[in-house]
Amino acid sequence: MPPITNPILPGFNADPSILRVGDDYYIATSTFEWFPGVQIHHSTDLANWDLVTRPLNRKSQLDMRGNPDSCGIWAPCLTHDGEKYWLVYTDVKRKDGSFKDTHNYIVSADKIEGPWSDPWYVNSSGFDPSLFHDADTGKKWFVNMLWDHRRRPRAFAGIRLQEWDAKAGKLIGERKTIFYGSELDLVEGPHLYKRNGYYYLLTAEGGTGYTHACTLARSKGIWGPYEIHPETHILTAKDDIHAAIQRSGHGDIVDTPDGKTYLVHLMGRPTTQLRRCVLGRECGIQECYWKDDWLYVKNGPVPSLHVEVPGTKDEEKYWAEQKYTFDKQLHKDFQWLRTPEPERIFSINDSQLTLYGRESIGSWFEQALVARRQTHFSYDAETVVDFNPEDERHFAGLTAYYCRFNFFYLTVSGTEDGKRELLLLTSEVSFPHGDLEQPLAAPVRLPDKGKVKLALTIRGAKLQFFYAVVGEAQEELKKIGPVYDASILCDECGGHRNEGSFTGAFVGMAASDLNGTAPVKEAKFDYFLYRPQKHVTDRYEVKGQ
Known part of the structure; x- marks a missing residue:
């Protein structure tokens, strides 16, 4: 297959969360103040994507009247536990200044097209949460960053973990900060995975601009301690101002049926000498490989413009x-x-x-x-x-x-x-x-x-x-x-x-x-x-x- 050219979702499609169910791939992206909330695209080949639903489409799920610009729906996380789909999202009511009012919710559905449930309110302690389904224990874990208004300008206080009881619709048990990030700071956008006896924690760091990055850590136990990847950041363009793809970070990983691993990630394509990203934060994809139980981006950590995926992009449609x-x-x-x-x-x-x-x-x-x-x-x-x-x-x-x-x-x-x-x-x-x-x-x-x-x-x-x-x-x-x-x-x-x-x-x-x-x-x-x-x-x- 000839390589495709990034992005796979052009234009404003930020903070991707990817999921495979059988032969079907789904990507959920942020919509901020635009209604209905969350875009979910579908693909069977990782190259061609169609918008299948915006699940937050009624007042009981989402009302953003009064939300300032760039507030609203941040960084949804889409998962499947073997029986149903789960979507975690943040509705941000205030973002500027020392305080952030960030309300986190969960909805579910039997089919990706919906109908999606009314939301369970979870907490408001931070943003960019995700839900991890531990197949070995049957437990569900709520993972999100903690915002500490006392620590400005560095109010990103780490990644916090707590069990979520799906039957009761609430958080239960111990809560603990399991990861404080690297020296790049601004740790957010966490996703948990389990593979070969390790828990892997993928986070976004460095803000959403030109120092953005994906940082990977692992641990033998879900509570940590988590050791950081040998290269710290598995994806970033922060050290290459000439890279075709910039502002690269906030990612999620998926395995293909034949065992390959791909990373989808936020990206930007600056234009003009002022490096302005008119198309916003788009969604790109990178091929990855495993070595010594660590994930690496092929030809990384700088993102590649051209990437081999199972399919070929329909340029005529584009x-x-x-x-x-x-x-x-x-x-x-x-x-x-x-x-x-x-x-x-x-x-x-x-x-x-x-x-x-x-x-x-x-x-x-x-x-x-x-x-x-x-x-x-x-x-x-x-x-x-x-x-x-x-x-x-x-x-x-x-x-x-x-x-x-x-x-x-x-x-x-x-x-x-x-x-x-x-x-x-x-x-x-x-x-x-x-x-x-x-x-x-x-x-x-x-x-x-x-x-x-x-x-x-x-x-x-x-x-x-x-x-x-x-x-x-x-x-x-x-x-x-x-x-x-x-x-x-x-x-x-x-x-x-x-x-x-x-x-x-x-x-x-x-x-x-x-x-x-x-x-x-x-x-x-x-x-x-x-x-x-x-x-x-x-x-x-x-x-x-």
Whole structure:
């Protein structure tokens, strides 16, 4: 088989947890403030993956209204105990400052597609927990990092272990910190395994930026003591700034039916001379081998761009144009922000997506924004909207979005005397204020009624908006506004402290009614187009594609 090119899950697919059941592989990844929570992809060959479910899809499982950017669902762990699937996840309510409010839950299901149970609340002592099923003892162990607010700036206080009683739905017995990490520090993301008489503890260290790493330790007993791997970190790019894959860490391992071992891991592909990861934290894979009862990454510890797996990646599918229509239900590629009550922000009827204008773009509570991940460095996006604003506090349109502090938004809006206009609302990294970039680009007058086609192109770090009035004799897309810096739609510009933003760029449709009066203003969208483009703008981008 020819090698595949990393990543295996392009775009924002962070903190992978991998599982094999028979001939089927599953990867669960973080979704943060995007709803429904947790993405689970399926594969039979480790090369080609399809999204099969987002299990946290109702209010009893998850309500993130009010969660700040990059909070919400962190580092899910997906396991199977021989009878059913188990999913552990954290809902983060606060992340900045000395305190972290991190609530940990467990859900289960007989089938991967669900239905998934209502959650058992476990604890709030840290984040990135996992569940280990010890086949020899029949016990289940809850493993998570401990956050100690007294120790700032190094509040990562080690990996803690306690038994979890599945019948009672609670932690029981002794709890103990079993591992404090290496000198790299910031130990998190633990996973436990058992092999050849050893318990293996795989952790993430070094933060989520360019010093990220996977650290391995082992012990003859589950309580330790754990000795660290001879090379300490089995995967990291921290010592090779020229590696094609950077920010590599937070991993999980899986065995194939023929006995090979693979590591899936978080990764980033920086672009521009500022090393910005526009596609967020993606999911890569590495082939491994065992030697002296220690796991090593083949050609590691620096991650390889090209890796041999059982299958061959379907490149034609990766580069295919996606035209989304709104016939029955929202396509699985789309998500929205925070709310478990989607009926308040959108509906699908008469072959259109209707967005109900709610709060402003960037709201942490209830905004009508439906979008898909950016999974290519260059692409075209297009939609047609029918929207009749009454004043300047009504707007709807097309957005390239990262978070409240960095977005680009081409809107059909109104003037104070009720005339329609096309207006660009952009943030251009306004942390910590969340202000729009001033002065705004000059608006364009629109006919009083009728549909408008909105489009954008991203070519590497360059973004350009376009528009056309539907039904005009010369219905051609015209440029509007300047060329913007698309590279700000990235973790590095996400409005938090260094290495404190965790998602990725999205593109989609949004609507706001800031008057808040009834009836709410509706924006109707006919379709949404996402067209990948093979376009190289600089030497960094060559590495990614």
